[in-house]
Amino acid sequence: MLMQRLLLSDRGGMVVLGIIAVATLLIPILNLAVPPDSPFYVSNYMVALLGKFLCFALLALSVDLIWGYAGILSLGHGAFFALGGYAMGMHLMRQIGDRGVYGHPELMDFMVVMNWESLPWYWQGFDMFWFAMLMVLLVPGLLALVFGFLAFRSRVTGVYFAIITQALTYALMLAFFRNEMGFGGNNGLNDFKEILGFSISAKGTRVGLFVTSAVMLILAYMACRYIVTSRMGRVILSIRDAESRTRFSGYKVESYKLWLFVFSSMLAAIAGALYVPQVGIINPGEFSPLNSIEMVIWVAAGGRGTLFGAIVGAFSVNYAKTFFTSWSPEAWLFILGGLFVLVTLLLPNGLVGLFNRFRRKLKHELPEEEEKADDESELKSGGNQ
Amino acid sequence: MSFIRQAREFGYRAIPKRDPNFGANLDTSHGPVLYVEGITVSFDGFKALNDLNLYVDDGELRCIIGPNGAGKTTMMDVITGKTKPDAGTVYFGQQIDLLSLSEHQIARGGIGRKFQKPTVFEPLSVYENLELAIAGDKRVWSTLLKDLTGEQRDRIDEVLHQIGLPKHRHQLAGALSHGQKQWLEIGMLLMQSPRVLLVDEPVAGMTGEEVEHTAQLLTSLEGKHSVIVVEHDMAFVRSIARKVTVLHQGSVLAEGTMDQVQNNPKVVEVYLGE
DSSP states (O other): OHHIIIIITOHHHHHHHHHHHHHHHHHHHHHHTSOTTSTTOOOHHHHHHHHHHHHHHHHHHHHHIIIIITOOOOSOHHHHHHHHHHHHHHHHHHHHGGGSSSOOSSSOHHHHHTTOOSOOGGGTTTTSHHHHHHHHHHHHHHHHHHHHHHHHHTTOOHHHHHHHHHHHHHHHHHHHHOGGGSSOGGGOEEOOOEETTEETTSHHHHHHHHHHHHHHHHHHHHHHHHHHHSHHHHHHHHHHHOHHHHHHTTOOHHHHHHHHHHHHHHHHHHHHHHHHHHHTEEOGGGGOHHHHHHHHHHHHHHOTTSSHHHHHHHHHHHHHHHHHHHHOTTHHHHHHHHHHHHHHHHOTTHHHHHHHHHHHHHSOSOOHHHHHHHHHHHHHHOOOO | OHHHHHHHHTTTOOOOTTOTTTTTTOOOTTSEEEEEEEEEEEETTEEEEEEEEEEEETTOEEEEEOOTTSSHHHHHHHHTTSSOOSEEEEEETTTEEGGGSOHHHHHHHTEEEEOSSOOOOTTSBHHHHHHHHOSSOOSHHHHHHOOOOHHHHHHHHHHHHHTTOGGGTTSBGGGSOHHHHHHHHHHHHHHTOOSEEEEEOTTTTOOHHHHHHHHHHHHHHBTTBEEEEEOOOHHHHHHHOSEEEEEETTEEEEEEOHHHHHHOHHHIIIIIOO
8 A cells, every 4th residue: 555655656766766776786796796807897986976876866856855846946955965974974084083194092183283182072972873873864954944944934935045045055165164163174074994894995885885875765765755645745735836825725834844844954964974985075065055056957857846857867967977077077067057958948847757758759649547647747747936 | 912912801711722723613602703893904005904894794605895906805814814904803703813823823723715816736636635625633744644534535525516526536626627626726615614714706707607606606605604705796796695895995885785785875986886
């Protein structure tokens, strides 16, 4: 019954999840058990790259949940991603112990450089993995709670909400750039040695992180499906399409928005926490407003309001980015901008919408019922900005 | 603060304001279900409502007419909590001060509102639209975790028949005709089990047959709910109205049966007499 609700009614999602599940099973084998000269060998670089993309897909999912379904355009989701990343980074830093350049048993290298005597209070506890993981969820969640409470209570919506979320992430970026904040300033946190006792650069650890990211993505997808197929999901759609009607139907719109915003921020934070050990660094650049805009483009390109479209978008845009930046780094921003214009004008439902249109053209005579279901899903994914 | 004032005025009979469904055990022992007294609303100096007084009896079907800008929609905004007036009081029953409540509280408490432009949730089916509007626990966690009870499903079926859309149960609301959307929206109000329904221009843009159907629907509600209809269509008002209130420049110009009102010289001057 529950499976039926979460998966069977969601063919696109099943396909995407299926591909991820197969890749999660195959890639570790092809990386670890196949000799490097075999044509089936998957390189370490590829594992790291796909692991990163999985984190981005999780991040895109969180953006789609709030933007595609509730119509709340957050241009500050990078802030939650980065905060989750910093919480993980702090744990990894504490794990370095006395193996830093200056060999201090407790203080980070950058603290030694600044002549700090002892560990600041907010670094306490991060040596424990469970505490760090709790903070990964709590810190961004709390920020989203306070920020969302104030914004939604004052009925800040649309472009104004987008702008203040941009300001939020920008302000955090400036703050984290400051050395006195105690988060490593410009350089951020890096030089990690190990995670849960495993060397961070070991092949097995990389694969482990890759698999963890994939599993988290699948779990998060199920959770999001659960939300959007529940009665709450329909309330959220109604808020997107007719906010005052929803209010006059007796729903406290602010609570729904706030709940979803906090949940979404936590998903973004989990993505950040998985991202940091895989790339080996977190610095204030992750708070950059540009990043937050980029993730919205992933979702738009994939097809918003479908959940799996966000995953497709995150993978395809990031793959294109990897390809184009190695070809010509300066051109990427122009391509990204062009892509956004293109998608907005020609592909309002993103790649998913394009695929649906193609399929309908191919099978011109769909059975009536199926056609109706398609129209329905398209209408559901539509909605106004 | 307002609780103290209320307690003083009503001698500590105030029921707990936190009961979300306060409309169910409303004190209407003096007759009216809605007391609108001395309401003034101004926008940048323009008085949209000017010392408006209106009393609506329990179970009554009341029509409100008036020229454009008479304040009809603003009055609905005040009753439903969308606009806070500069002066005056609005009481639901004898004890519930509506001005101290927010939109969703008023809606949960038993005052439903239909908008001028039909507003249904287009990407959802007719059934899901009614499901959304259903009276019950509307807090986040309960909508996330709980399904509807059998009783609630029966209620949806009942309303589907009442508004004449049982065949359209699984159709998307966006695909309904204009008239059907209006009925669906009225159905959504009924799902809230309201004491009072505020219906803004229900027959605008409808065909003759649809108007007739709407008139039947609204008159069938009389007695069970108080219904306040704002409408321009005089023939329609004549066909359903028992009592008509004429608004002009933000206050009540006349009140009575359609015939009384139509023969009132003041009304003829400002509204009916062209």
